[in-house]
Amino acid sequence: xxxxxxxxxxxxxxxxxxxxxxxxxxxxxxxxxxxxxxxxxxxxxxxxxxxxxxxxxxxxxxxxxxxxxxxxxxxxxxxxxxxxxxxxxxxxxxxxxxxxxxxxxxxxxxxxxxxxxxxxxxxxxxxxxxxxxxxxxxxxxxxxxxxxxxxxxxxxxxxxxxxxxxxxxxxxxxxxxxxxxxxxxxxxxxxxxxxxxxxxxxxxxxxxxxxxxxxxxxxxxxxxxxxxxxxxxxxxxxxxxxxxxxxxxxxxxxxxxxxxxxxxxxxxxxxxxxxxxxxxxxxxxxxxxxxxxxxxxxxxxxxxxxxxxxxxxxxxxxxxxxxxxxxxxxxxxxxxxxxxxxxxxxxxxxxxxxxxxxxxxxxxxxxxxxxxxxxxxxxxxxxxxxxxxxxxxxxxxxxxxxxxxxxxxxxxxxxxxxxxxxxxxxxxxxxxxxxxxxxxxxxxxxxxxxxxxxxxxxxxxxxxxxxxxxxxxxxxxxxxxxxxxxx
Amino acid sequence: xxxxxxxxxxxxxxxxxxxxxxxxxxxxxxxxxxxxxxxxxxxxxxxxxxxxxxxxxxxxxxxxxxxxxxxxxxxxxxxxxxxxxxxxxxxxxxxxxxxxxxxxxxxxxxxxxxxxxxxxxxxxxxxxxxxxxxxxxxxxxxxxxxxxxxxxxxxxxxxxxxxxxxxxxxxxxxxxxxxxxxxxxxxxxxxxxxxxxxxxxxxxxxxxxxxxxxxxxxxxxxxxxxxxxxxxxxxxxxxxxxxxxxxxxxxxxxxxxxxxxxxxxxxxxxxxxxxxxxxxxxxxxxxxxxxxxxxxxxxxxxxxxxxxxxxxxxxxxxxxxxxxxxxxxxxxxxxxxxxxxxxxxxxxxxxxxxxxxxxxxxxxxxxxxxxxxxxxxxxxxxxxxxxxxxxxxxxxxxxxxxxxxxxxxxxxxxxxxxxxxxxxxxxxxxxxxxxxxxxxxxxxxxxxxxxxxxxxxxxxxxxxxxxxxxxxxxxxxxxxxxxxxxx
Numbered sequence: 001x002x003x004x005x006x007x008x009x010x011x012x013x014x015x016x017x018x019x020x021x022x023x024x025x026x027x028x029x030x031x032x033x034x035x036x037x038x039x040x041x042x043x044x045x046x047x048x049x050x051x052x053x054x055x056x057x058x059x060x061x062x063x064x065x066x067x068x069x070x071x072x073x074x075x076x077x078x079x080x081x082x083x084x085x086x087x088x089x090x091x092x093x094x095x096x097x098x099x100x101x102x103x104x105x106x107x108x109x110x111x112x113x114x115x116x117x118x119x120x121x122x123x124x125x126x127x128x129x130x131x132x133x134x135x136x137x138x139x140x141x142x143x144x145x146x147x148x149x150x151x152x153x154x155x156x157x158x159x160x161x162x163x164x165x166x167x168x169x170x171x172x173x174x175x176x177x178x179x180x181x182x183x184x185x186x187x188x189x190x191x192x193x194x195x196x197x198x199x200x201x202x203x204x205x206x207x208x209x210x211x212x213x214x215x216x217x218x219x220x221x222x223x224x225x226x227x228x229x230x231x232x233x234x235x236x237x238x239x240x241x242x243x244x245x246x247x248x249x250x251x252x253x254x255x256x257x258x259x260x261x262x263x264x265x266x267x268x269x270x271x272x273x274x275x276x277x278x279x280x281x282x283x284x285x286x287x288x289x290x291x292x293x294x295x296x297x298x299x300x301x302x303x304x305x306x307x308x309x310x311x312x313x314x315x316x317x318x319x320x321x322x323x324x325x326x327x328x329x330x331x332x333x334x335x336x337x338x339x340x341x342x343x344x345x346x347x348x349x350x351x352x353x354x355x356x357x358x359x360x361x362x363x364x365x366x367x368x369x370x371x372x373x374x375x376x377x378x379x380x381x382x383x384x385x386x387x388x389x390x391x392x393x394x395x396x397x398x399x400x401x402x403x404x405x406x407x408x409x410x411x412x413x414x415x416x417x418x419x420x421x422x423x424x425x426x427x428x429x430x431x432x433x434x435x436x437x438x439x440x441x442x443x444x445x446x447x448x449x450x451x452x453x454x455x456x457x458x459x460x461x462x463x464x465x466x467x468x469x470x471x472x473x474x475x476x477x478x479x480x481x482x483x484x485x486x487x
Numbered sequence: 488x489x490x491x492x493x494x495x496x497x498x499x500x501x502x503x504x505x506x507x508x509x510x511x512x513x514x515x516x517x518x519x520x521x522x523x524x525x526x527x528x529x530x531x532x533x534x535x536x537x538x539x540x541x542x543x544x545x546x547x548x549x550x551x552x553x554x555x556x557x558x559x560x561x562x563x564x565x566x567x568x569x570x571x572x573x574x575x576x577x578x579x580x581x582x583x584x585x586x587x588x589x590x591x592x593x594x595x596x597x598x599x600x601x602x603x604x605x606x607x608x609x610x611x612x613x614x615x616x617x618x619x620x621x622x623x624x625x626x627x628x629x630x631x632x633x634x635x636x637x638x639x640x641x642x643x644x645x646x647x648x649x650x651x652x653x654x655x656x657x658x659x660x661x662x663x664x665x666x667x668x669x670x671x672x673x674x675x676x677x678x679x680x681x682x683x684x685x686x687x688x689x690x691x692x693x694x695x696x697x698x699x700x701x702x703x704x705x706x707x708x709x710x711x712x713x714x715x716x717x718x719x720x721x722x723x724x725x726x727x728x729x730x731x732x733x734x735x736x737x738x739x740x741x742x743x744x745x746x747x748x749x750x751x752x753x754x755x756x757x758x759x760x761x762x763x764x765x766x767x768x769x770x771x772x773x774x775x776x777x778x779x780x781x782x783x784x785x786x787x788x789x790x791x792x793x794x795x796x797x798x799x800x801x802x803x804x805x806x807x808x809x810x811x812x813x814x815x816x817x818x819x820x821x822x823x824x825x826x827x828x829x830x831x832x833x834x835x836x837x838x839x840x841x842x843x844x845x846x847x848x849x850x851x852x853x854x855x856x857x858x859x860x861x862x863x864x865x866x867x868x869x870x871x872x873x874x875x876x877x878x879x880x881x882x883x884x885x886x887x888x889x890x891x892x893x894x895x896x897x898x899x900x901x902x903x904x905x906x907x908x909x910x911x912x913x914x915x916x917x918x919x920x921x922x923x924x925x926x927x928x929x930x931x932x933x934x935x936x937x938x939x940x941x942x943x944x945x946x947x948x949x950x951x952x953x954x955x956x957x958x959x960x961x962x963x964x965x966x967x968x969x970x971x972x973x974x
Contacts, residue, residue, distance in 0.1 A: 156619035
């Protein structure tokens with residue numbers, strides 16, 4: 001039944017204006033899997049679709065076609081019946097089998113453009129992703145095997161929109177230990193990326209009467225877009241050497257403001273939030289009932305000291321903690337997590353359930369096993385070393401060969417900010433494009449500033465974590481070629 | 488560094504009103520991974536969190552605490568510094584280190600309820616899921632291993648919201664062969680379940696001016712909810728032995744109506760759409776510019792003959808085809824797909840991108856390999872046999888022991904409808920609940936009928952595909968116990 005069966009026969013085709021059986025020859029390609037009957041159905045369908053069998057035309061009788069093709073008459077009659085049931089053909093007493101008229105309404109032979117090749121730059125120093133060439137394939141597969149062996153049957157069935165309990169338990173332990181998160185597995189919700197979680201929480205806050213969301217003056221534009229899509233207005237908070245100036249949050253109608261912030265390592269400027277400001281934002285939230293969304297996107301990666309713990313532990317009922325596997329493992333996993341205050345959890349889950357935003361259980365179970373077995377810690381340690389070396393190399397090379405370019409921010413994360421001479425950002429990005437070097441500029445990350453503000457300083461965000469090891473030296477050289485010359 | 492280090496020391500605690508070092512004893516449990524410094528930080532944080540170190544209270548000097556604990560003074564000073572940076576403690580010249588005042592705002596010791604045990608009935612005959620005990624774990628892992636070995640690095644990086652090209656190519660081949668879908672990989676969009684895809688398409692249709700969506704009189708209430716959330720009004724189409732009466736779609740403002748339909752095997756009544764009605768709905772769409780959403784949820788499973796091909800091939804520019812792995816493999820995978828008309832693809836993808844609704848790439852790559860290697864066909868064939876036997880057994884047992892109960896619908900799918908005597912559905916479901924048998928009744932699946940309609944007939948949807956093989960006989964017996972007696 002399964003063996004391909006390929007032949008080709010000339011058959012007298014049907015002509016709408018001629019009697020039965022008269023007309024031009026046409027080919028029926030009987031091939032492919034599934035036996036003769038299935039092949040004949042496919043071939044006839046294709047003949048109708050392509051227009052070779054015109055709408056309204058009469059087909060040969062099943063007896064005639066069977067004789068032509070050397071098939072049993074029943075096989076042909078059966079295929080005709082099938083295509084009548086599907087709507088390709090019509091059969092009326094006395095008028096034989098014809099091609100249905102409506103097939104004339106078929107789509108014009110417009111060709112969709114061929115699969116867009118993902119335009120791939122020669123070098124990629126954009127921020128936001130781990131070095132995916134270092135994805136721990138073997139360790140991940142081993143964890144998948146163990147997870148698959150241990151999973152109860154029900155894991156493959158209906159899903160819990162919070163995420164698998166195995167993963168939430170593993171995350172609770174890890175987050176408490178590594179990031180000081182006050183993490184009850186009951187309050188953890190797994191999501192398919194930070195932006196998905198942000199969208200869910202923003203909608204709930206909007207329904208609760210929040211209208212404005214404090215955002216850092218610089219950050220990812222698609223985060224601000226997600227807030228705006230949820231109906232929130234972005235309220236930019238100026239950044240200085242101590243992080244975001246959270247005093248901007250004061251004022252406004254009670255309960256109408258919340259804030260999105262990256263306290264451990266501001267994205268993109270790379271400063272940690274000053275202890276006084278950490279205190280201030282927590283105080284503000286407690287006083288006004290505001291909610292703090294803490295985006296801990298790269299908290300695992302600090303090179304000069306232990307990372308500063310998260311803010312969430314200070315006020316778990318006022319802070320939503322967000323973490324992700326996109327920086328520690330790979331964005332392709334589409335695994336992130338949030339730790340929610342109790343009072344928000346129910347509504348966030350209701351939204352998640354309604355939109356069927358659940359993640360696949362196998363990758364969740366594998367990550368749980370990866371965390372529990374210590375493989376996650378081992379991978380993070382190895383990557384910390386790799387990224388640290390790259391950062392050191394970047395700083396060193398710039399000091400040597402472009403000493404007029406300053407690297408700002410703490411020794412942490414997967415990216416650095418390079419300050420450029422005023423007015424040179426746009427030309428630098430253009431030069432990078434010509435070099436086949438993908439880069440991100442500071443200007444595009446700026447929230448719309450209030451009218452009359454000073455222009456944004458020129459700068460580049462260099463995602464030194466992005467390229468594979470072998471491509472990093474080349475990417476650095478390309479970067480040096482496009483940087484504006486010194487005095 | 489990694490070995491657990493557990494001890495407990497009595498330390499003179501700080502008292503806000505007393506001088507430095509005076510006060511009650513308290514315990515610091517120094518244990519867990521990460522070395523002495525990390526343990527001390529955790530222990531102090533926990534002491535503040537639990538209230539054992541009161542807000543405002545002064546801590547012993549680092550020298551004193553170090554002596555008490557037998558630690559190096561630097562370790563303690565370092566831990567204090569860390570907790571100041573995190574906002575748990577404050578340090579002021581001349582006033583020593585104190586517990587931050589704001590920690591008084593900590594959450595009350597409200598315990599969240601323990602992890603809700605997923606209430607698991609003794610027997611589950613609800614429809615909507617495959618027998619997940621038969622999930623092909625070994626074959627799936629083998630496919631995952633091959634997929635992992637073959638995947639390019641970029642697969643782990645930024646995602647294409649249409650889904651991985653490997654999966655879309657494999658689906659295009661499979662769907663054309665098995666279901667007669669006119670499937671260009673460019674038009675396929677992978678999603679995390681039918682409802683997610685339905686939500687995306689509905690929003691786009693709403694933006695295009697569609698206001699009403701024809702739905703079959705019986706169907707899943709959460710599908711109707713998804714339509715209503717997108718701002719569409721449901722227009723029920725009566726069902727008879729030929730499927731949905733699509734003439735209801737006529738009328739209304741041009742372009743303001745679309746339709747959601749299950750042509751191969753109506754859910755739940757189990758009839759296929761009659762050829763004349765297939766033709767009528769395609770004609771209607773061509774004439775009015777309406778869009779047909781074809782939910783082909785269990786098209787692989789027909790037991791009496793080859794399945795009827797899909798509707799989509801007849802008018803690919805007017806029909807959105809939806810398929811899913813929830814019935815053929817397992818709902819836990821969260822993998823489904825749609826084949827979109829060219830004119831809808833761009834907007835659907837824009838919505839998907841904005842909400843970060845992408846699925847994990849590893850499961851996508853694994854499914855692609857599973858399809859391409861023939862493992863999918865093998866699994867479907869094996870399951871077809873299993874489900875067919877169960878359906879036969881159900882019909883046989885009812886004929887023998889409850890001949891007054893009629894099974895309706897064609898020999899297909901993973902569920903059957905049992906007609907009950909009028910007025911007995913509610914009591915039957917109650918009896919089932921007492922027996923620990925999960926069942927679905929017909930009434931709950933009915934779209935709100937027009938005022939004055941006849942009451943819904945009484946019936947049960949028996950998902951014979953749901954339980955594992957070993958539990959099926961017990962589930963059948965439970966079902967027989969709860970069925971209303973005959974005359």
